[in-house]
Amino acid sequence: VAIQAAPKASSAGDTRQRLIGIAVRLFTRHSFAGTSLQMIADELGVTKAAVYHHFHTREELLLAVLEPLFLELEAGVVRAEALRTPHARAEHALTGFVALAVRNRSLVSVLAGDPGVIEMVRTHPRLGAVIDRQVRLLADVHPGRAGEVGAAVVMSGTACAVGQVLDLDDEELHRYLVEVARRALGLRPPRRPVGTSDR
């Protein structure tokens, strides 16, 4: 079945996935605001109406693009919240976030700065809640407003910085980001060092 159903399956729900992929590519190049439906349709070789069939709105398309990222982030948040000490919670939330941001650098860096995206995320009930919980995890390591400021700086800074240092491989970038973020938040590195990376 799987053998001959391949060409059929390619049409069943596949165009939707291809659309998302193309959207990711174009969003990373021209940001969300700078990517028109026409560009997306052209890139796939169909008309705008075909795009409209799958996503009735540009926002809906953006949502579909963000969905996997937020699912992963939420999973990390849930795991972090289950830990015992604030220190451990922040540590886990931090590394998870950095890993996510590094792995999707181009997308994260460009979407994190787009006003339209920010507005959308803040408005959306589930997405905004995930962000809030993540921020709280990082903020709770310091009491009071200082913690909030630190969390905001680390989150925004990380999200933006991943797009500016393009000539580092994922592993290195991840290490440097975690280091600077740990210092910013006042987190001591975990007891078992992960290699000699403590330069």
Next chain:
Amino acid sequence: VAIQAAPKASSAGDTRQRLIGIAVRLFTRHSFAGTSLQMIADELGVTKAAVYHHFHTREELLLAVLEPLFLELEAGVVRAEALRTPHARAEHALTGFVALAVRNRSLVSVLAGDPGVIEMVRTHPRLGAVIDRQVRLLADVHPGRAGEVGAAVVMSGTACAVGQVLDLDDEELHRYLVEVARRALGLRPPRRPVGTSDR
């Protein structure tokens, strides 16, 4: 001069100044990309042609808005570069930048994230150079790529965070930001406790 030239001079270059002021207001509300010439013209009560008379393009207007910010930033960079130790240079560059960002929160936070603004600043010869020098000052406290990453995180994080913590007064926000940034960069606080030289 002030006696008889006042009404004349107010009409001479005054509209231009008012235009800039309005642009700042609207940019802070709707970002740069979301602010059309029409909106600016309407806000001042003139037609688009009047705006066009002073600024032949939207970019030119943006430049005029950014000009004073970058002049101040450049002055701080120049002063910082004259200091002797990397530590002192970074310290000075940091506090200057934070003070600037805090004082112009709404504008900085919204413009720092706008892709169009970023693109413009990076291509512009003078503006881009100022940013590069500022980044270098912060980066040189740590050798190698780690310094670059740290500087990027601190710069981006600060610029974005000032717009997210709206219920703090300038002084408190400044203090918290400097604290977290110092930790992130690994700067020890200066021996002289907080005085007027900090700002």
Next chain:
Amino acid sequence: VAIQAAPKASSAGDTRQRLIGIAVRLFTRHSFAGTSLQMIADELGVTKAAVYHHFHTREELLLAVLEPLFLELEAGVVRAEALRTPHARAEHALTGFVALAVRNRSLVSVLAGDPGVIEMVRTHPRLGAVIDRQVRLLADVHPGRAGEVGAAVVMSGTACAVGQVLDLDDEELHRYLVEVARRALGLRPPRRPVGTSDR
């Protein structure tokens, strides 16, 4: 029949009937021009293709909606035409029309004003003929052009007015409408006071 054929028959021509019912509801809310096939399909929980399967065009659906109304109107016209005096013919045509309009207020009021519906009715051979015969019945109580004008005013006025006086129950509205229309056409009220034959 009702025992075992019920579920079968309900699926056979039932969707078509439900489609018509939903169309009536949506037409009354958004008029004909403002109701898209998509809205109808969504309301029923099927796709446009399903609608298209039953009605190959929006006009066809409109026709199906209008069909019962015009059948009833035609029956009244036929009965009226069989009467002997012009006065009796007009009286019968009037009360029948008012009763029809009142009973289907929301639909009649919104469809009577829709240019698309009017165009459709006028071009359609059978529907247009019914209207013409109805108008003639009312017009013939006065000779010449005056009768035509009166008939037009009464017909249009009644059809539009039923949608504007929403806080009257059917019986009252019917009585008032018949009164004003009789006066407009110069019809003396029938000798037999109001009974069941009036409706």
Next chain:
Amino acid sequence: VAIQAAPKASSAGDTRQRLIGIAVRLFTRHSFAGTSLQMIADELGVTKAAVYHHFHTREELLLAVLEPLFLELEAGVVRAEALRTPHARAEHALTGFVALAVRNRSLVSVLAGDPGVIEMVRTHPRLGAVIDRQVRLLADVHPGRAGEVGAAVVMSGTACAVGQVLDLDDEELHRYLVEVARRALGLRPPRRPVGTSDR
């Protein structure tokens, strides 16, 4: 001045007036809902943007078209309201309305039935108020709900009927309409008959 300023004045506020004129022509042919900005722009030989310069919205254009009609109607209403007896007030309001409707037949008949226009008029504060006052003048000749129903029938009927009897000249149509409306409302004709028209 008037001689050589003609070509200049033609450009002054004239395009706006020509736009309104064209809109009237097209509205009468295709109704409001059926007239796109593109059609209007094409008819005048300009682009949509030129239309947008004068009317930022299709509604705005419609408003400009309706403006003179409602001004005249309001003037009639004001005069009517100053009379002493309800009978005289209704008589004046009726003849004024009929004259207005007859003189602008094609426009009135098509706009009166358009759902979009009706919605707009009802929403608009001033326009809706004028209509309400006019209806009240006609309704107050009969007490209670009967008066309201009569006024609604006469108003709607007249507005719709003017578009259906196209082969009557203005004077005849006006006479017939006033006759039927007087009968519908129960108004006795004024003492000085206007000729032998009381057929």
Next chain:
DNA sequence: ACGTACGGGACGGCCCGTTTGT
């Protein structure tokens, strides 16, 4: 009897930049 996918086209709205006329 109905779903999936898509084409082709229109719509209202709004943009930026330019010309022309004071």
Next chain:
DNA sequence: ACAAACGGGCCGTCCCGTACGT
């Protein structure tokens, strides 16, 4: 120094109709 008018173009949304599958 400013206003009026306009061009050319793009945007997102939504439409109706039609293949082609089951």
